[in-house]
Amino acid sequence: MYCEILRAPICFSRCRCSTSIRDKSKRSISSPVKMRMVGLTGGIASGKSIVSNLFKSQGIPVVDADLVARDVLKKDTGGYKKVVAAFGEDILEANGEVDRPKLGQIVFSDPAKRQLLNRLLAPFISSGIFYEIFKLWLKGYNVIVLDIPLLFETKMDKWTKPVVVVWVDTETQLQRLMGRDGSSEEDARNRINAQMALDLKRSKADIVIDNTGSFEDLEEQFKQVLLQVTRPLTWSEFWLSRQGALTLLASTVVALVVCKNIHGIL
Ligand SMILES: CC(C)(COP(=O)(O)OP(=O)(O)OC[C@H]1O[C@@H](n2cnc3c(N)ncnc32)[C@H](O)[C@@H]1O)[C@@H](O)C(=O)NCCC(=O)NCCS
Numbered sequence: 051m052y053c054e055i056l057r058a059p060i061c062f063s064r065c066r067c068s069t070s071i072r073d074k075s076k077r078s079i080s081s082p083v084k085m086r087m088v089g090l091t092g093g094i095a096s097g098k099s100i101v102s103n104l105f106k107s108q109g110i111p112v113v114d115a116d117l118v119a120r121d122v123l124k125k126d127t128g129g130y131k132k133v134v135a136a137f138g139e140d141i142l143e144a145n146g147e148v149d150r151p152k153l154g155q156i157v158f159s160d161p162a163k164r165q166l167l168n169r170l171l172a173p174f175i176s177s178g179i180f181y182e183i184f185k186l187w188l189k190g191y192n193v194i195v196l197d198i199p200l201l202f203e204t205k206m207d208k209w210t211k212p213v214v215v216v217w218v219d220t221e222t223q224l225q226r227l228m229g230r231d232g233s234s235e236e237d238a239r240n241r242i243n244a245q246m247a248l249d250l251k252r253s254k255a256d257i258v259i260d261n262t263g264s265f266e267d268l269e270e271q272f273k274q275v276l277l278q279v280t281r282p283l284t285w286s287e288f289w290l291s292r293q294g295a296l297t298l299l300a301s302t303v304v305a306l307v308v309c310k311n312i313h314g315i316l
């Protein structure tokens with residue numbers, strides 16, 4: 051069902067049908083184009099990837115900042131060269147790629163080195179994220195999700211609305227992180243402490259998902275979140291969309307032609 055003015059989905063019922071992810075993505079591409087950028091963040095191991103996969107399963111594309119960050123650290127890229135110049139060749143594997151666990155050990159136990167790494171990679175990561183957004187904008191997606199662990203820390207939250215924070219209590223976060231990565235408690239705590247406190251992130255959120263419970267609890271909450279992020283676009287979101295930009299351009303051209311003709315008549 052569509053709003054006639056915005057031609058955006060009025061309710062979520064369209065997204066709940068049982069077509070495959072691929073089919074739904076295609077439908078999003080061909081449907082009227084609007085752009086809402088939803089921020090998805092939380093603490094390390096709070097469950098962002100699970101939520102991100104739930105969005106993808108509904109045909110909503112996700113820009114994954116961790117994947118972008120991986121790309122900009124690949125061998126011989128600009129980010130790689132800067133990082134190797136700053137941290138030395140000791141951080142490299144035999145094949146010349148960055149030894150990520152080793153670099154992780156260094157930066158997560160030393161705030162100054164972490165800040166240095168952040169500073170070196172930030173321009174590459176932010177331009178990589180904007181390039182991914184631009185590609186999705188060109189494809190005309192209605193709603194996209196930016197999964198950015200450091201959304202608040204990097205102040206990229208100002209680009210996104212609403213901001214969804216996946217929250218867990220610290221003990222659960224610690225246990226899940228150690229369980230997933232097989233890391234020691236000290237290492238896991240270092241990684242948690244390298245980020246803004248999760249309670250503070252929760253206080254800055256538009257929408258909070260409490261992931262302390264089971265996967266089923268998480269999916270139940272996700273249904274409500276999906277309803278909120280797929281509600282009709284606001285006018286400002288519409289003008290930022292590809293269709294909004296094209297409408298503005300077409301209206302300007304028509305107005306100029308009309309003015310020129312009137313001027314000719316007079
Ligand atoms: C230090 C690196 C090489 C460690 O790699 P590793 O494969 O062990 O971890 P991975 O990249 O999968 O990150 C796992 C999680 O760690 C957290 N994290 C990553 N980098 C940072 C950072 N600089 N500060 C705080 N937390 C971070 C995030 O929650 C992320 O989801 C890597 O994390 C990295 O290059 N970090 C700097 C780039 C960055 O800021 N990435 C976050 C994107 S917003």
Ligand SMILES: Nc1ncnc2c1ncn2[C@@H]1O[C@H](COP(=O)(O)OP(=O)(O)OP(=O)(O)O)[C@@H](O)[C@H]1O
Nearest residue numbers: 093094095096097098099100199226230263264265
């Ligand atoms: N509700 C849950 N119940 C049990 N385990 C969970 C739940 N949610 C997430 N997990 C587990 O916790 C771990 C961390 O989850 P996930 O990888 O999604 O976190 P993340 O926020 O994406 O982490 P990162 O910041 O490192 O990218 C995973 O092993 C995942 O399977």
